[in-house]
Amino acid sequence: MAVRFAIPRMLRWLCCALLLAGVMLGGLHADWDFSLISRRAQAIYGPLGEGQQRIDAWQRLLATQKQVGEMEKLNVVNQFFNKQIRYEEDIDLWHEVDYWETPIEALWKGAGDCEDYAIAKYFSLRHLGVSSDKLRITYVKALRLNRAHMVLTYYSTPEAMPLVLDSLINEIKPASQRTDLLPVYSFNAEGLYLPGAKGNKKVGDTKRLSRWQDVLKKMQAEGFPVETTN
Secondary structure (H helix, E strand, O other): OOOOOOHHHHHHHHHHHHHHHOEEEOOOOOOOOHHHHHHHHHHHHOOOOHHHHHHHHHHHHHHHOOOOOHHHHHHHHHHHHHHHOEEOOHHHHOOOOOOOOOHHHHHHHOEEOHHHHHHHHHHHHHHOOOOHHHEEEEEEEEOOOOEEEEEEEEOOOOOOOOEEEOOOOOOOEEHHHOOOEEEEEEEEOOEEEEOOOOOOEEEEOOOOOHHHHHHHHHHHHOOOOEEEOO
16 A cells, blocks of 8 residues: 555545445354355356465364454464465556455455455454454554555454554564554444544544445355445
8 A cells, every 4th residue: 555645545445444344244253155155256256266275264264263262363364364365556456546355355366455454354353253343444654664554453452552463564563562553543343533642532433435335245246145334
């Protein structure tokens, strides 16, 4: 995610992602029908090739990690997507400036950019039972790279120092140790937040944006039952 994006564009991204963060896929806790998902994905995208192996691996992860503690879930999910997906800009991968992948698309391609990692990790952890109020998709400035970036953050309690799940490094660290990241905005199903000296301040609620209906329809077409929350 390059620095060239202007602030209004970033705000548009944030608002769109806010809706996505509020999406509930098939109840999230219920098992997804991966045989249906694979058939639908092949019908939409064509032969999945090595992508089928990555999707099968994702299914196994979700099936085997439901009973472990939340920290283990964070580590397993973070490592999985950092390993399975290589970083590639939207313009090179999709020939579009701004393209948001579903987890299936990310695994089919085996590639995506920073928001695609965060989205896939978010939905995986939600499916594994981590509540949305503990997860926030967070826009930051990656200071060493001098560019905009997106990560997933986890709060064990509302006042806790968040842990950062990042595509740039595999180790999950507290935000206090990620001095290379400058937070800009964060969001989850409950709302949009701004960082501040006294903690994150909620500045908005989840909004339904028409442009994201295409994203939801794409997920539904892949075989995920989709319902949105206000």
